[in-house]
Amino acid sequence: MKNIVLICAAGMSTSLLVTKMEKAAEAKGDDAKIAAYSIAEVNDVVKDADVVLLGPQVRYQEKTVKDAVAGRIPVDVIDMLAYGKMDGETVYAQALKLLEENK
Incomplete structure (x- = not known):
């Protein structure tokens, strides 16, 4: 299972993006855990992240x-245009690319 962590200011603004990324993962048949957290939670949530x-x-x-x-x-920054459009497919693809490059 892929564990993808999104970080934003309060952990709330990315909740819609998480939902769209989960749909993109499901459409690919991937088993992925995707969650959003605030920057204050980074040290706790990165321990199990991929x-x-x-x-x-x-x-x-x-x-x-x-x-x-x-x-x-x-670790990477989400593309601003993809974030603004809440393009879960593109952001999920970004996460997969990072995982593939770092095997």
């Missing part, structure tokens, strides 16, 4: 998150 995606509004926290994962897993 990939972390940051909402564009917290892109300034990228170094903090990368430090928290210590190179163990990929």
